[in-house]
Amino acid sequence: MELVTLSRVFILVEADLMATRLESAGFTPFIHGVDAALSSGGYSMGTGGIQVKVPADQVESALQFLAEVPETDVWGGEFLAVYNRALSAFRSGRSSPATLCDPADTAFLLKSGCSVQELYDFVEDAVDYGEPDLETVLDVQRIRRDYFLGVLRGEWTGQVVPMSALPLKSDAVDGIDWLPRLIVKARLKLRGEMPPDLMYGCGGDRPFLRRMGLTLPGFLELVRDCGDDDLAIVEAVKRSRDGTTH
Known part of the structure; x- marks a missing residue:
């Protein structure tokens, strides 16, 4: 039986809720990829997340159901x-x-x-x-x-990273200042380890991201999905920046 992915999430309860909704409407849902998505090393869209699937012949009607009866x-x-x-x-x-x-x-x-x-x-x-x-x-x-x-x-985590451990505001990568600090800040935001004096989305972050053609949520997702790969983050920011200046 061919299965087709309808949605990818990283929280098992969300996958369970969607599967329950689909099942109550007469569909046959399956949940795949739990172990990979819930491992800290595998937390990336590259793992496919937790996948909610249905048989191929149910895809069109299931998508229509989810669109018409939103959670x-x-x-x-x-x-x-x-x-x-x-x-x-x-x-x-x-x-x-x-x-x-x-x-x-x-x-x-x-x-x-x-x-x-x-x-x-x-x-x-x-x-x-x-x-x-x-x-x-x-x-x-x-x-x-x-x-x-x-x-x-x-x-x-119980950890709070001191301000002194962050890159300086003037630190740069590939000629882009502020970015090294913001990458670290976004990781701390994801892990809940920011010191009280640090804000993700502060008055410096917002104009910087606008210049790069990015948003606060979009950059946080980028850092989440790239994990420890700084180069991938930098290259994505450069592509976004260059796309806004041409």
């Missing part, structure tokens, strides 16, 4: 609610990480792989500079959450 984004809705409460708190004068969130929202964030400090930084910059917007924050945190739940099994 409710429960986590996304909860995160947006937490973000909006934090934004209101900040504007009302609770403008410190210690006072921004109540215990329930703090617990939700931590279970999602997000610290209150990280949310505070996003909210503060949104108020002061008008960016990053809510959609960008949601996309960035979704990528981090997927990595947190998939690769790190929902456990914080």
Whole structure:
């Protein structure tokens, strides 16, 4: 029997949910690639992720079903609610990480792989500079959450990398300054190991990525998918930059 992949994810529960939805609608789903996708060394789109498949003769109708009956984004809705409460708190004068969130929202964030400090930084910059917007924050945190739940099994590493360990802002690779620092910063963001004074998506990151023709979520995905291959990241950034200048 020929099987065709409908979707690739890195969190087993998401694959299970999709398979359950398909099965309840009369399809015959299969889940492949769990071991490779859930190994820290295999966390890359190159492994194919966890693949949800159906028989070839069900592909067209299954895709139509998924498009017409989309899955409710429960986590996304909860995160947006937490973000909006934090934004209101900040504007009302609770403008410190210690006072921004109540215990329930703090617990939700931590279970999602997000610290209150990280949310505070996003909210503060949104108020002061008008960016990053809510959609960008949601996309960035979704990528981090997927990595947190998939690769790190929902456990914080307990490690915090000091600011002194990061490349300087002026450090360059192939003539591109800021990039070495941002690569390291993105890896720390994925692993939840940023020090409190560091922000992925800060006022330096945002204009840099715009010049490179990239977004905060897009760059984080690039670093995730390239793993430790700095050269692949640099070459991808150069291709994106060159595409925006021609």
